[in-house]
Amino acid sequence: MRPSKRDELVRKSQAVFYRDGFHATGMDTLVAETGISKTTMFKHFRTKDDLILAVLRYRDETFRNWFLRRLDERDLPPRQKLLAIFDILEEWFEETGFRGCMFIKASAEFQDPAHPAHAQSSEHKRLLLSAFRSLAENAGARKPDLLARQLLLLKEGAIVAAQMGFDPDPAGAAREAASVLIEAHIPDA
Amino acid sequence: MRPSKRDELVRKSQAVFYRDGFHATGMDTLVAETGISKTTMFKHFRTKDDLILAVLRYRDETFRNWFLRRLDERDLPPRQKLLAIFDILEEWFEETGFRGCMFIKASAEFQDPAHPAHAQSSEHKRLLLSAFRSLAENAGARKPDLLARQLLLLKEGAIVAAQMGFDPDPAGAAREAASVLIEAHIPDA
DNA sequence: CGATATGTGTACCGATCTGTTCATGTTTGC
């Protein structure tokens, strides 16, 4: 249980950054909310940016794992699995404390594409896209790459809508749209 | 030409906030980039937040006007007009200095839904949605509200993809998806 | 002209920011 403080710091900081944002959260706030001393923080991470990067890596891993495992658990035929993406999405939206996608927010706060946090955020989406593409291939889509990208667009749009609150049921609308797209992409309904 | 300084301030601040973000831009930076004295700034706006709000209102007006006017200029039949949304989108993405949607970024930086900047951002999307709904009605969609919401989801998703750079041609993928949805929603192809 | 409104420049305020210093605990492995 040696490097536990580091993990604890990343885990707890993640929650605060997710809730309040990156620039809006100061190191003193992190000390107060995590109960970990500032000295320790800067011993594990040279700068705040380094901590943020570690937080994003942690979030990428846990979120993607959660999402894809949840999808697998349902044990659906490949075609239904594509649709179920939007059921999992809805679950997420309804969690208390839902505040949108951490990576969309990160790339909004660190706009320079060369910034590591921005790059890390893109990478997260690319990994998700790649998982979607596998699902689309398994489902026998004619153009699995295109279908995967379109489903990802719907997912991102739904997240934005859920975060901003301009649509009463973004996951539902996205699911219906996805259903039409899947039907159009996959031979022999 | 009396209140021109105020307008000039809003216009120029908008460009800086769009490029660098809200929290990341300090008032001193605005002084340097706009050439307007800080005294004048705080005479026109009591706080930085007030200025940000004015900037968002200005952006809402100009962006929505630009987008919808551009759509009208094409003088297309209603059905093609729905599709053309994604052509205009692509134009926007290819502008130099494109940095995603200012309102998505604003609601990412001001996460509390009660924050005026967040509310203003939602309002912008609601107004766009309403314009899309009119287009869908004119095109004879069976469920114009649903179609409009789905097209908006595609649009928001494409913006996020363009900003984060995880899709080589988000507007194209969204357009193709929109085409399928429109076909499914509108009777007698 | 003279009065009022608008803008400027600079110095400053207190608070907060990231990051450091240092002397003192507390675990942990050998």
Add this chain to the structure above:
DNA sequence: GCAAACATGAACAGATCGGTACACATATCG
């Protein structure tokens, strides 16, 4: 049980934050 590694608290540094004070310039309009 002793040394090395890890963690703590509090004070502090220098920069930057949003916002103010004040004295001076400029422009508008009667």
